[in-house]
Amino acid sequence: MDRIIEKKTWTPKKIALIAGSTVLAVFLIYTVLFADHTSSLNVKNDRLTIGQVTSGNFQEFIAIDGNVEPLKTIYLDMVEGGRVEKLYTDDGRKINAGDTILKISNSTLQIDFLNRETQLFDLMNERQNSEITMKQDQIKALNALAEIDYTLKQVEDKYRRNKELYAEKVIAKAEYEQSEDEYKYLKRRKELAERSLKQDAELMQKRLRQLDQSINRMQANINIARSTLSNLYITAPISGQLSTLKAEVGESKTAGENIGQIDDLNGFKVKANIDEHYISKVYPGLKAEFDFNGQTYPVTVAKVFPEVQNGQFQVDMEFPEGKSPEGIRRGQTLQLRLHLSGGDKALLIPRGGFYQSTGGAWAFVVDKSGKFAEKRTIRLGRQNPQYYEVLEGLKQGDKVVVSSYDGYGDIQKLNLED
Numbered sequence: 001m002d003r004i005i006e007k008k009t010w011t012p013k014k015i016a017l018i019a020g021s022t023v024l025a026v027f028l029i030y031t032v033l034f035a036d037h038t039s040s041l042n043v044k045n046d047r048l049t050i051g052q053v054t055s056g057n058f059q060e061f062i063a064i065d066g067n068v069e070p071l072k073t074i075y076l077d078m079v080e081g082g083r084v085e086k087l088y089t090d091d092g093r094k095i096n097a098g099d100t101i102l103k104i105s106n107s108t109l110q111i112d113f114l115n116r117e118t119q120l121f122d123l124m125n126e127r128q129n130s131e132i133t134m135k136q137d138q139i140k141a142l143n144a145l146a147e148i149d150y151t152l153k154q155v156e157d158k159y160r161r162n163k164e165l166y167a168e169k170v171i172a173k174a175e176y177e178q179s180e181d182e183y184k185y186l187k188r189r190k191e192l193a194e195r196s197l198k199q200d201a202e203l204m205q206k207r208l209r210q211l212d213q214s215i216n217r218m219q220a221n222i223n224i225a226r227s228t229l230s231n232l233y234i235t236a237p238i239s240g241q242l243s244t245l246k247a248e249v250g251e252s253k254t255a256g257e258n259i260g261q262i263d264d265l266n267g268f269k270v271k272a273n274i275d276e277h278y279i280s281k282v283y284p285g286l287k288a289e290f291d292f293n294g295q296t297y298p299v300t301v302a303k304v305f306p307e308v309q310n311g312q313f314q315v316d317m318e319f320p321e322g323k324s325p326e327g328i329r330r331g332q333t334l335q336l337r338l339h340l341s342g343g344d345k346a347l348l349i350p351r352g353g354f355y356q357s358t359g360g361a362w363a364f365v366v367d368k369s370g371k372f373a374e375k376r377t378i379r380l381g382r383q384n385p386q387y388y389e390v391l392e393g394l395k396q397g398d399k400v401v402v403s404s405y406d407g408y409g410d411i412q413k414l415n416l417e418d
């Protein structure tokens with residue numbers, strides 16, 4: 001006999017379906033409201049460089065290259081042109097002040113010197129002959145004056161006697177007047193002879209002075225020519241090292257041409273090129289330092305050359321008290337750290353490739369668990385070759401991924417894997 005079966009409201013299948021739907025609904029609600037929707041990327045720890053934010057003394061400095069140069073360099077230029085006749089030394093040798101370096105021959109200068117000497121001798125001979133002639137003429141004039149003076153004395157005596165005789169009516173008037181005319185004539189001749197003698201003496205002195213002046217000028221010209229000839233011998237103005245000599249025997253050189261240089265070995269300086277971006281921050285007195293033979297040595301900016309060429313300007317740096325490190329050599333390249341500020345307390349983060357991607361506006365900051373790093377907005381300030389200055393967004397002890405962010409795109413989170 002058949003039995004009626006009651007239909008059940010809650011069957012196992014129905015219960016399972018309702019339970020499954022409820023779990024799915026709860027999962028969807030949790031996913032929408034509470035789950036992490038940020039984009040993430042799994043990254044191996046060994047592919048990252050992580051730096052820690054520290055507090056320290058921040059010094060803004062830049063790394064530059066400097067070349068060691070002598071403290072003083074003397075350039076050797078040709079004063080007179082000519083042909084190199086003889087070399088007395090080689091470049092690279094040490095020489096003393098006054099040492100002859102090379103000899104130049106110039107036949108034009110030598111002939112000119114000989115011509116000037118000949119002209120001087122001619123002038124001296126002319127003066128001597130002129131003086132002799134003038135003195136001879138003077139003697140003749142004095143003899144003539146003496147003759148006139150003697151005759152005048154006789155005529156004067158005759159005139160005075162005739163004057164007395166004429167007053168006593170002893171001689172005729174004509175005889176008296178003749179003696180008077182003769183006396184006046186000779187007296188006038190004496191006056192003219194004395195004036196002529198005086199004028200000739202003055203002219204003689206004037207002529208001799210002119211010849212003396214010409215001789216002095218010619219002697220000055222000869223001295224100049226002699227010094228010009230001495231320029232044919234190139235000598236060392238200072239003691240030092242003849243670092244460059246650009247001359248060969250038989251080679252022709254022109255006036256003003258540079259033929260070498262002498263380096264003063266009593267001290268060195270450092271010449272460096274700096275990017276024009278820092279020209280407003282660099283001034284005499286700034287400190288720099290470099291490492292050499294395992295030690296750190298200081299230098300000071302002594303001179304700033306404001307001229308900018310190819311985007312750079314030059315500075316000269318000097319060693320303290322002019323004493324350079326033992327073993328340093330001319331032409332050596334030094335890696336310098338030029339301090340642009342005195343230094344102050346700041347939060348510091350090591351430099352890294354992340355700056356090229358973010359411009360210092362954000363960074364991945366490692367969570368305290370060390371399992372992931374999240375993107376965080378930050379603000380960086382000054383920088384030097386080792387650190388960035390932290391202004392906002394980080395605190396001391398924070399760990400930051402400082403390696404390059406290339407390939408991370410819009411990733412918000414890095415999952416760190418061992």
